[in-house]
Ligand SMILES: Cc1cc2nc3c(=O)[nH]c(=O)nc-3n(C[C@H](O)[C@H](O)[C@H](O)COP(=O)(O)OP(=O)(O)OC[C@H]3O[C@@H](n4cnc5c(N)ncnc54)[C@H](O)[C@@H]3O)c2cc1C
């Protein structure tokens with residue numbers, strides 16, 4: 125028997141190190157890791173020891189004989205990976221003995237408290253750093269693990285349990301409600317620490333660049349996600365859900381998340397930590413159909429197979445694919461015939477074609493996946509009424525990359541709500557360089573560089589989405605964080621870092637002066653406890669506070 129990895133996998137690779145036969149891949153040391161949809165267990169090598177199960181923070185690993193019908197496809201999804209990447213070719217995980225016992229004098233500030241920040245802090249703690257201070261502009265930690273991951277993906281949010289383990293450590297301090305670049309400057313942070321790691325994420329959205337984009341009724345998916353997840357800055361946002369159809373432009377996992385939330389039974393969502401205001405609005409929603417539109421074909425769709433599979437499990441929902449949009453074409457056929465095409469890509473095409481052939485079940489709600497369409501304009505008289513798309517066809521460019529070429533054909537879809545979901549984008553941090561085009565802080569392997577000279581700026585590092593752009597799941601940030609911490613530790617050993625000139629206490633008085641509402645880990649623990657106990661009363665994981673005043677009132681209660 126083998127064990128199988130399922131949809132909640134967040135790629136943190138905790139299971140990899142404990143597997144006695146090296147059968148979980150890709151490992152963080154393999155080139156495929158940063159692009160992997162999930163990790164996979166090779167059924168031919170797995171010895172059924174179960175060691176990986178205890179390590180998984182999100183309960184994503186199950187024995188084959190406990191797979192239910194909905195999850196049975198994951199057996200093939202796991203095994204398929206090894207058709208292209210046989211286990212024999214793969215190296216064992218690297219060891220880090222060079223780090224042992226050398227960093228007991230090191231002090232580091234980590235900006236942000238999302239997954240990349242916590243993975244960095246955990247790794248610095250494991251390396252024995254003397255002091256790790258974490259800062260977040262919000263009064264609650266965990267970044268997109270709290271405000272991005274969909275409320276019906278509770279098992280994924282369980283990863284925050286791992287982060288919580290750091291909270292009580294003596295060498296760790298948390299400063300919530302402190303914006304770096306506003307309450308504390310970058311220079312001040314560096315004066316008080318040997319090094320600073322920025323893990324500030326990518327909280328802005330990319331624009332479509334078409335007419336009508338700012339009409340009422342057209343919103344960035346980033347805002348909709350923040351609203352249903354109870355982000356305090358979006359608690360008062362309004363979304364008109366009175367139309368029957370919503371169109372989501374873009375087809376990544378965020379697009380599928382927002383579509384699924386719009387179409388799920390609100391009473392099912394009522395068992396999650398969705399914000400109360402969103403739940404009430406969804407209960408009144410008239411939306412019956414969501415159309416998710418991608419500009420290329422099914423093989424190039426930005427969503428992952430686990431997310432597509434989870435759509436097929438939503439009760440009272442029919443998923444539709446236009447047969448003509450996934451019919452074999454020369455480019456896709458050539459790609460599928462190539463030996464090195466990833467099994468995940470083959471699965472994407474097979475799944476889309478399978479859905480296209482399905483007869484509708486008569487469910488009351490519909491999710492329609494459209495391909496090969498690029499938005500041309502959002503139309504409406506004073507508010508959104510429809511979206512016009514241009515039909516694309518696929519073609520190989522001169523580098524044999526597959527590109528979408530617009531044709532003369534246009535397609536119009538009526539819609540009462542449009543959500544634009546074509547990517548998150550980083551925001552600049554004051555006094556740090558910024559690459560506007562890519563929306564990242566320019567860096568080489570996590571070392572922030574001066575764009576004029578290309579040279580690293582001593583003591584300044586980045587990790588997570590602000591380092592590499594908005595791609596990858598929670599666990600992808602672990603490898604990213606460990607790489608950055610490796611660079612920082614090596615620089616420390618080589619004497620490149622300037623030791624902190626000022627003691628930690630003087631930074632505390634700056635914070636007390638400029639951010640009087642800032643909270644520490646204890647303050648957050650009170651909020652966390654209050655949210656959980658409110659949730660317990662209503663059989664929910666937690667009921668989130670969505671306004672700053674309530675959070676502060678609870679945090680200050682002794
Ligand atoms: C809608 C959505 C759904 C997702 N769903 C999943 C999922 O189901 N499973 C999964 O594995 N992954 C999921 N992901 C991906 C995952 O959330 C990201 O990989 C991860 O959160 C990126 O981590 P990060 O630490 O780089 O950024 P973030 O999580 O964005 O954290 C950045 C933090 O920095 C703080 N910050 C920003 N600027 C400053 C400043 N100047 N001073 C102080 N603090 C600052 C922010 O407040 C924030 O807390 C999802 C992402 C999105 C957008």
Ligand code: SF4
Pocket residue numbers: 126127142143144145146147148165169170171172173174175176177
């Ligand atoms: S059950 Fe054991 S052998 Fe199989 S993947 Fe998990 S750790 Fe490896």
Ligand code: SF4
Pocket residue numbers: 129132133134135136137138139140163179180181182183184185599
């Ligand atoms: S979440 Fe982490 S530990 Fe669990 S299966 Fe995925 S990579 Fe392995």
